[in-house]
Amino acid sequence: xxxxxxxxxxxxxxxxxxxxxxxxxxxxxxxxxxxxxxxxxxxxxxxxxxxxxxxxxxxxxxxxxxxxxxxxxxxxxxxxxxxxxxxxxxxxxxxxxxxxxxxxxxxxxxxxxxxxxxxxxxxxxxxxxxxxxxxxxxxxxxxxxxxxxxxxxxxxxxxxxxxxxxxxxxxxxxxxxxxxxxxxxxxxxxxxxxxxxxxxxxxxxxxxxxxxxxxxxxxxxxxxxx
Amino acid sequence: xxxxxxxxxxxxxxxxxxxxxxxxxxxxxxxxxxxxxxxxxxxxxxxxxxxxxxxxxxxxxxxxxxxxxxxxxxxxxxxxxxxxxxxxxxxxxxxxxxxxxxxxxxxxxxxxxxxxxxxxxxxxxxxxxxxxxxxxxxxxxxxxxxxxxxxxxxxxxxxxxxxxxxxxxxxxxxxxxxxxxxxxxxxxxxxxxxxxxxxxxxxxxxxxxxxxxxxxxxxxxxxxxx
DNA sequence: AGAGACACGTGAAGC
DNA sequence: TGCTTCACGTGTCTC
Numbered sequence: 001x002x003x004x005x006x007x008x009x010x011x012x013x014x015x016x017x018x019x020x021x022x023x024x025x026x027x028x029x030x031x032x033x034x035x036x037x038x039x040x041x042x043x044x045x046x047x048x049x050x051x052x053x054x055x056x057x058x059x060x061x062x063x064x065x066x067x068x069x070x071x072x073x074x075x076x077x078x079x080x081x082x083x084x085x086x087x088x089x090x091x092x093x094x095x096x097x098x099x100x101x102x103x104x105x106x107x108x109x110x111x112x113x114x115x116x117x118x119x120x121x122x123x124x125x126x127x128x129x130x131x132x133x134x135x136x137x138x139x140x141x142x143x144x145x146x147x148x149x150x151x152x153x154x155x156x157x158x159x160x161x162x163x164x165x166x167x168x169x170x171x172x173x174x175x176x177x178x179x180x181x182x183x184x185x186x187x188x189x190x191x192x193x194x195x196x197x198x199x200x201x202x203x204x205x206x207x208x209x210x211x212x213x214x215x216x217x218x219x220x221x222x223x224x225x226x
Numbered sequence: 227x228x229x230x231x232x233x234x235x236x237x238x239x240x241x242x243x244x245x246x247x248x249x250x251x252x253x254x255x256x257x258x259x260x261x262x263x264x265x266x267x268x269x270x271x272x273x274x275x276x277x278x279x280x281x282x283x284x285x286x287x288x289x290x291x292x293x294x295x296x297x298x299x300x301x302x303x304x305x306x307x308x309x310x311x312x313x314x315x316x317x318x319x320x321x322x323x324x325x326x327x328x329x330x331x332x333x334x335x336x337x338x339x340x341x342x343x344x345x346x347x348x349x350x351x352x353x354x355x356x357x358x359x360x361x362x363x364x365x366x367x368x369x370x371x372x373x374x375x376x377x378x379x380x381x382x383x384x385x386x387x388x389x390x391x392x393x394x395x396x397x398x399x400x401x402x403x404x405x406x407x408x409x410x411x412x413x414x415x416x417x418x419x420x421x422x423x424x425x426x427x428x429x430x431x432x433x434x435x436x437x438x439x440x441x442x443x444x445x446x447x448x449x450x451x452x
Numbered sequence: 453a454g455a456g457a458c459a460c461g462t463g464a465a466g467c
Numbered sequence: 468t469g470c471t472t473c474a475c476g477t478g479t480c481t482c
Contacts, residue, residue: 062308069315082288089295092318099325170410174400184396189413205394
């Protein structure tokens with residue numbers, strides 16, 4: 001899936017993959033001339049290969065979904081996705097607990113976002129809290145650079161935008177999306193101190209296929225516009 | 227890691243792994259007799275191999291954590307773990323949203339069409355006893371009715387929309403927002419099976435004050451539009 | 453130049 | 468029996 005490589009948009013991995021796939025297909029297509037156990041063997045291994053390929057694809061797709069679901073994932077590698085998911089899960093759980101206890105008591109507490117929680121409230125987790133080579137920065141120090149990440153899966157499009165906040169920014173972004181004929185499925189956007197973190201899951205509205213490059217470009221333009 | 231295989235307890239995979247590791251170590255240990263590029267090459271590939279091994283271990287460890295964190299994981303294969311995590315994440319998120327909206331809106335248990343009036347009262351919300359520990363309410367079983375909730379505070383506007391999903395719904399909503407001259411600050415929208423749950427925080431762009439009634443009306447129209 | 457990340461094909465094990 | 472899942476070593480890319 002090249003979770004991280006997709007950033008540049010070039011997709012070298014993809015082309016390589018397709019090339020390999022095509023090569024394999026061509027090679028295996030016409031080897032039935034020795035109609036014996038060999039052919040059967042070949043068929044079996046071929047099926048095995050494509051099965052494995054499907055499995056990997058499925059897994060990677062889920063990784064993508066996870067990435068889209070968890071805010072403050074800015075690194076794109078699998079380990080980070082899992083780690084952030086874990087952290088977010090704990091945070092959410094703890095927040096639910098807090099809110100529910102607040103429901104009982106009348107007072108409302110100011111809730112702040114993300115804290116590094118050491119304590120666990122789930123039963124049965126006897127796990128030692130080690131692991132992770134010390135990668136625990138909740139909000140990395142991303143520079144002033146804008147980040148536009150576009151991922152296209154099957155019929156779904158994942159949009160990730162990060163940039164400085166400015167007036168009517170969101171409006172411009174959604175105008176761009178509208179122009180791209182994308183139908184928005186889910187949105188998550190927040191503006192913590194002057195920054196925008198935006199994550200959108202969408203699908204193509206109608207059969208008009210659009211290149212990821214175009215999407216990325218349009219978004220870039222939208223967030224650059226004065 | 228043999229996530230699923232570990233069930234039996236024997237751990238055949240483990241022994242096999244260790245065996246292989248030992249074999250490799252022994253084999254590579256004494257091949258420095260040809261102290262040339264070959265040895266260097268071997269060292270490199272060996273490092274590569276163990277690096278990859280570590281990476282896999284880390285990943286699998288996180289899978290385990292995830293599995294321990296998410297209740298209602300019954301199958302143990304990786305795909306299921308990811309899938310259940312995704313589902314649980316969505317569920318949790320939605321619950322948080324619900325609880326928070328209850329807190330913010332203050333006694334808005336019975337949602338009415340467009341409640342007006344800037345008030346951030348935080349009275350003891352008398353929620354009807356619904357869920358709680360039992361995370362078994364994936365969706366608030368509201369009828370087919372649309373819910374549009376508009377709250378105006380100082381210079382901020384809180385929009386809450388719930389309705390059936392349809393194509394280009396989001397686009398229409400954001401068009402309405404644009405027309406209302408609202409500048410979006412944060413968004414959270416999700417579409418769990420055919421429904422839309424949308425929450426927007428915005429502020430007035432420019433001095434043109436708009437009545438909450440108009441906002442509500444415009445939103446209603448937007449989500450009604452065919 | 454070296455470490456880290458990913459996809460790939462392959463052998464093994466469970467159902 | 469065949470299908471699925473996994474771990475593994477390897478080639479390749481990026482930083």
